[in-house]
Amino acid sequence: MTRTRRRRPTLDDVADAVGVSRATVSNAYNRPDQLSARLREQVLRVAAELGYPGPDPTARSLATSRTGAIAVLLDTSLSMAFSEPALSVTLDALAQVVDPHGHALLLLPGGSPGGPPAAQVLGAQADIAVAYSLADGAPALDSVRARGLPLVVIDQPLLPGVARIGCQDRLGAALAARHLLDLGHRRFGIFAAHSRITPGGGELTTEEAGAAALHDVRERLAGYLGELGPRGAEVVVHEAAGLSTDSAMAGAFALLGRTPRPTALLCMTDQLALAVVSAAGQLGIAVPGELSVVGFDDSPPAGWSAPPLTTIRQDLAAKGRIAGELVLRLLDGGEVPAPAEVPVSLVVRGSTGPA
Amino acid sequence: MTRTRRRRPTLDDVADAVGVSRATVSNAYNRPDQLSARLREQVLRVAAELGYPGPDPTARSLATSRTGAIAVLLDTSLSMAFSEPALSVTLDALAQVVDPHGHALLLLPGGSPGGPPAAQVLGAQADIAVAYSLADGAPALDSVRARGLPLVVIDQPLLPGVARIGCQDRLGAALAARHLLDLGHRRFGIFAAHSRITPGGGELTTEEAGAAALHDVRERLAGYLGELGPRGAEVVVHEAAGLSTDSAMAGAFALLGRTPRPTALLCMTDQLALAVVSAAGQLGIAVPGELSVVGFDDSPPAGWSAPPLTTIRQDLAAKGRIAGELVLRLLDGGEVPAPAEVPVSLVVRGSTGPA
């Protein structure tokens, strides 16, 4: 008991107790082949007796310059982020891939536009960053670059030297629009996800819409309009006021309250589409009798609504998996691969019908 | 260019470049009052020129023995975890509280029962751990203890020396049961959350139910049964096969398929209750005409269903906030406070009616 009590034992304490060098104890944990099995067992036993919980993660990180954590940069609060199944499915798939390699996710949510505050990013203990749908030019991305961390972006524009995975946003939107056009619709509403153009949501001109700060919003809009414009359809674009279900509902009522009411609504996410279906139900508007609705993502809830949602399917799990593989590859020192996109397809369910 | 290119600059490089000691550069970042404003600015300027992104987080952590991260221990995959709004709301509230103090969340999901693997926990770079609804005796908790990390548990049994926040599970369940009894119901079904008693879900005897590994499952069950038993009600307990919506639906159909069919269903979470409402809809069973359903949690979706859900409200955001405050307190070296519980109350909406 000469040694100060209360202090957690360190590698040196174990080394002293066993009577070997510190390096040997380290090897006992990290390179079992570097010492005899007997000695290793003895080291481990003494460590257990001393209550040594194994090498300190921070010290180990400093020595190896690897932290084992992946910083995930979000531009919303956690509950917002996870109320959109798209993110949780994607992130989960990512986690499944990196988990076996011992990487954990360090969540950096960002209330403000532009993702988490720069200081947070600069101080985050991570080997690599994954940015999910941040606005163009988010300061968080600069911080990542300043630190020289590898970066994987999901649903964001391509940046030089950065790995990217996205989906065929424009094509998907075009498919949705075409489907409704083919059904004979001519009076359209586009329900755009919140992209901070209008502070509190509301109607957008097509010019404003084209300037959305979020890559996928821009692309999907372009896809819708590119299809609708040439066919001379009447179209109004409405931006949601936020990411919450409440703002989705508010926007849905606004769109359905217009006269003349659109007969077809192109919704940029399933969450928005489900809000529309729900609002229509409350207003006594028959879906798909009087109103056709198409979503985007094909997230799990799309199949559960009544009627089930016609939507654009993208393989969210695949997106997450690919992101995970990109992470592993970059961590392994691999080259930045060419940007990839998961394919989309139209899934016709019950929320669309003839005009 | 004599200095090797490619190596990231360190504090020493900046110090050399400015011609001051390393400590001064450190102070420029951490204790502005320790040097003159002019020198500080010069240091920062040179740092910027050199492309020095500020003190390395890992090295700083080693020196200060603080990482700025909070390990969040979960016993499910991320997508499972976040498909239950209860968790995302709680965690978000927690994040809101700790965020301003510069703490990020390190997510340690655990596929297997018992939470994340011990090795993950031992290697996690965090100052404190928050465990959310882990099964009793989860090995992850032992690892936390072995490392001597402070611990805050949410919805788990009280452990010595550990801060705890929960909710009045038993009371809430009793309120729900009493409400239905008062409406005249006598044939009950209890839809229990997955607690790994039955491998694939299914019927439970009350003894089995009492031995559930999850604290809140046990408590709520006790609350239901404690109220129902003395009133001589007929009751069957069904455990969900998993945490997914699919298993919730399967369980709902199983419960509704019984003959005689229960007239009242006590569901341990809103997610289960919503599955029941949805299944009833598909089977043409009128709610609340032929079937009354009560949920638990009052998560946001409870208000959106048709009919809106009668449920037991617990203030999830408050729970998260309190957990966050506990975290800050423990990090501050504060004593472990007495365990707390957020209050519950019955919220009567449209899913319950007379027998």
Next chain:
DNA sequence: CAGCTTGACTTAAGCGCTTCAGAAAGTCCA
């Protein structure tokens, strides 16, 4: 003007671990 403060930096001792280049002690084989 001696003695005390104050302000502005520097010195140097860590923080706890990894890892590379040996050293010591076998083992093998012709």
Next chain:
DNA sequence: TGGACTTTCTGAAGCGCTTAAGTCAAGCTG
């Protein structure tokens, strides 16, 4: 039996930063 390997373990140099204690000159007091 001696040189060439192997196996097993040690020494020591970092990893990049923080911080308590110390130095030193300038300013203040009476």
